[in-house]
Amino acid sequence: MALLQIAEPGQSPMPHQVKRAIGIDLGTTNSLVATLRGGRPVALPDEAGSVMLPSVVNYSSGAARVGETAVALAAQYPADTLMSIKRFMGRGREDAASDAARSHYQLAAGSEGLVRFSTSAGDLSPIEVSADILRELHERAVSTVGGEIDGAVITVPAYFDEPQRQATKDAATLAGLKVLRLLNEPTAAAVAYGLDSAEEGVIAIYDLGGGTFDISILRLYEGVFEVLATGGDTALGGDDLDAVIAEWVVQQSGDPELAGGQFRQLLAASRRAKEQLSDADSVALDLTGVLPAGGSITVSRETLETLIHPMIKRTLRACRQCLRDADIEGGVDNVVMVGGSTRVPLVREVVGDFFKRAPLTDIDPDQVVAMGAAIQADILVGNRPEGDLLLLDVIPLSLGLETMGSMVEKIVPRNTTIPASRAQEFTTYKDGQTALALHIVQGEREMVSDCRSLAHFELRGIPPMVAGAARIRVTFQVDADGLLNVEAREEVTGAQASITVKPSFGLSDDQITEMLQASFTFADEDMQSRQLAEQRLSAWQLLEGLKSALEVDGDALLSPAERDELSDQMTRLQALIESDDADAIRQKTDALGRRSEAFATRRMDRSIREALAGVSLDALDEEAKQ
Amino acid sequence: MSQAEFQRNYFELFDLPVGFEVDQQQLGTRYRQAQGELHPDRYAGASAHEQRLAVQYSALVNQAYATLRTPLSRAIYLLELRGISQQELTSQPVDGGFLIMQMELREKLETSADLVDPEPVLEHLIAEISQDIAAEQARFGSSWVAEELTRASSACIKMQYLDKLLREAEQTEANLLER
Numbered sequence: 104m105a106l107l108q109i110a111e112p113g114q115s116p117m118p119h120q121v122k123r124a125i126g127i128d129l130g131t132t133n134s135l136v137a138t139l140r141g142g143r144p145v146a147l148p149d150e151a152g153s154v155m156l157p158s159v160v161n162y163s164s165g166a167a168r169v170g171e172t173a174v175a176l177a178a179q180y181p182a183d184t185l186m187s188i189k190r191f192m193g194r195g196r197e198d199a200a201s202d203a204a205r206s207h208y209q210l211a212a213g214s215e216g217l218v219r220f221s222t223s224a225g226d227l228s229p230i231e232v233s234a235d236i237l238r239e240l241h242e243r244a245v246s247t248v249g250g251e252i253d254g255a256v257i258t259v260p261a262y263f264d265e266p267q268r269q270a271t272k273d274a275a276t277l278a279g280l281k282v283l284r285l286l287n288e289p290t291a292a293a294v295a296y297g298l299d300s301a302e303e304g305v306i307a308i309y310d311l312g313g314g315t316f317d318i319s320i321l322r323l324y325e326g327v328f329e330v331l332a333t334g335g336d337t338a339l340g341g342d343d344l345d346a347v348i349a350e351w352v353v354q355q356s357g358d359p360e361l362a363g364g365q366f367r368q369l370l371a372a373s374r375r376a377k378e379q380l381s382d383a384d385s386v387a388l389d390l391t392g393v394l395p396a397g398g399s400i401t402v403s404r405e406t407l408e409t410l411i412h413p414m415i416k417r418t419l420r421a422c423r424q425c426l427r428d429a430d431i432e433g434g435v436d437n438v439v440m441v442g443g444s445t446r447v448p449l450v451r452e453v454v455g456d457f458f459k460r461a462p463l464t465d466i467d468p469d470q471v472v473a474m475g476a477a478i479q480a481d482i483l484v485g486n487r488p489e490g491d492l493l494l495l496d497v498i499p500l501s502l503g504l505e506t507m508g509s510m511v512e513k514i515v516p517r518n519t520t521i522p523a524s525r526a527q528e529f530t531t532y533k534d535g536q537t538a539l540a541l542h543i544v545q546g547e548r549e550m551v552s553d554c555r556s557l558a559h560f561e562l563r564g565i566p567p568m569v570a571g572a573a574r575i576r577v578t579f580q581v582d583a584d585g586l587l588n589v590e591a592r593e594e595v596t597g598a599q600a601s602i603t604v605k606p607s608f609g610l611s612d613d614q615i616t617e618m619l620q621a622s623f624t625f626a627d628e629d630m631q632s633r634q635l636a637e638q639r640l641s642a643w644q645l646l647e648g649l650k651s652a653l654e655v656d657g658d659a660l661l662s663p664a665e666r667d668e669l670s671d672q673m674t675r676l677q678a679l680i681e682s683d684d685a686d687a688i689r690q691k692t693d694a695l696g697r698r699s700e701a702f703a704t705r706r707m708d709r710s711i712r713e714a715l716a717g718v719s720l721d722a723l724d725e726e727a728k729q
Numbered sequence: 730m731s732q733a734e735f736q737r738n739y740f741e742l743f744d745l746p747v748g749f750e751v752d753q754q755q756l757g758t759r760y761r762q763a764q765g766e767l768h769p770d771r772y773a774g775a776s777a778h779e780q781r782l783a784v785q786y787s788a789l790v791n792q793a794y795a796t797l798r799t800p801l802s803r804a805i806y807l808l809e810l811r812g813i814s815q816q817e818l819t820s821q822p823v824d825g826g827f828l829i830m831q832m833e834l835r836e837k838l839e840t841s842a843d844l845v846d847p848e849p850v851l852e853h854l855i856a857e858i859s860q861d862i863a864a865e866q867a868r869f870g871s872s873w874v875a876e877e878l879t880r881a882s883s884a885c886i887k888m889q890y891l892d893k894l895l896r897e898a899e900q901t902e903a904n905l906l907e908r
Binding site for chain 2: 254283284324325326327329423424427482483484485493494495519520521522523524525580581582583644645648696699700703704707710711713
């Protein structure tokens, strides 16, 4: 474990010190960072006092400029100012081409599969652009909370697929953040409200973000937040509401050809009109800089509502499906609104009618996600007593394998609670077949071509047998971030292959490492002392953890010989910790880590027994002594 | 990984009696207690080894809960505990009368889309299938208690057929609502 706390060489980290945890809402339109102060989540402002950082990056000078500065340059440098970049995360080049054209971006030629934008700072992937936004928020957090951040929770739309999640995690790593967890945006919002009310019941989270729509149904019961179902539309958001207004304006103005910069300006004006129409009955949309003639056009609330009504109805389709999937008796107890576009009165009205509940809007819909993420980060970093709120989330889309005839066999169905592990047996198709090509896909449709392709890998070394005789067990494991690991094993020979799913359009681990190294401005010497400090810290953490574990369970779970051996190894590491030899400390730490695995397993077994079977502690002690 | 844990059956995992009748309230409470202890979130600061264990245990508990929660997966699992695998189950003959009834129900479902007012027909169909499912569940329950595994297996196969049909009927109804 690296980068938990970074201490200066020679200065040992303080035990039981409150750790610095942040939650980041990496939004399509705006991004925010929040942390806990006095037990309450607060969004952190920039120097000008603004908490919302527009998710816009300008590269016209060759360097990244993020936020309002970039927005101001958007009209002047449309191809160098990247906005709504989240829409391109984890997507393939062909898939993204039409969106890019609409946004007036230049896609870099040549790079197969990968989306890259041509800018004055070179060809950039959406991951790198997102990393620039995250870096800005990271710096803001460091300067406001006064120190390096120990861990961050980054939110993603619940409906994000595997590559989109992986891309987000990669971006955060690139920005130098230690990612504690990827958290679904609606779940984060529910946490923020849950902490507030601690009211048990079923909650629907309606999240109309800038670029995506998510609906989640959760139940808070006995201290556990259980996501019952989630759904949505990754290609529908507040941006689309702006676009439909903009298109209407173009139509009303006699369909003039607009240049990139002009269209950008029109979109911005449309957004302002949409926002103002939440209070006003009609507004004048300024066309200066958009049309050569300039002037303005009047938009009434009625016009707005007619324009956006079909899109809101589209969101209800996902809500209906989600309610069916959640399979709850009775309706929902509360509806929470998330995302700036839920300020539009028509949205509130339609959603309220649908769920037969007046939507909750107590927490700022723009900030609620970041706040929930901050709470979760605080829990994960270990600042709260155990037994605090637990989140059980689900995977949004089914995961499966390609079988004969380009059909999909679903292995982990959507809305399965994570972490999840599912295994299924497959067999060979031809006599004497010695290898198996596995194609992992994600989606709900029957045919492979209609699903998202995640990864290909091969299992080799199957002994030649008649068709159908080999038994190949394929195990899918999804971790708490929703990321997938697949393992295939031939049962007779034990031939084995595994893959951690990395998006075909993402970055390889090597690429990330390379970029990380390139982004470090440290001199070699600094790097070395940093490494030493990190090694000392992980050694220290392992020792502290083991010491307290031994105190509690050493007698019950270890034989005297085992205990002595472990203590001996600990003493040796302790003696080494103040030396300057980072490599030696690492080796000894790893060795002790391996040596203590059996002890850790026994402790875990003990917890599971206590938790699951309700066996009393005394009975277990008796058992251990026998 | 401790082998012992994974050899325990799902009922033992939640300290529940092995059987088709399951106290859902108790199952839910035990499940939440277990996740409260084992979920990887509780081990976010622990060693890599412990984190891996937490993912595996937590996934096991999730699967056990999902299996015991719904009657069909519970029935399949009970038969599995008695050595009757899913493959054996599907290879068993199904009585002809039931299959003909299935085909009739399916035909009703497929033609419903062409009706002027398909909704009441679909609703009636869904109610009919649900009733059949309840009847087969009751048959499974009593066969299980009486230790009549052949009868239980036959009920379980029918539950599978009917469950699939019910899902399709519900999907048809959902598509209809979107039109």
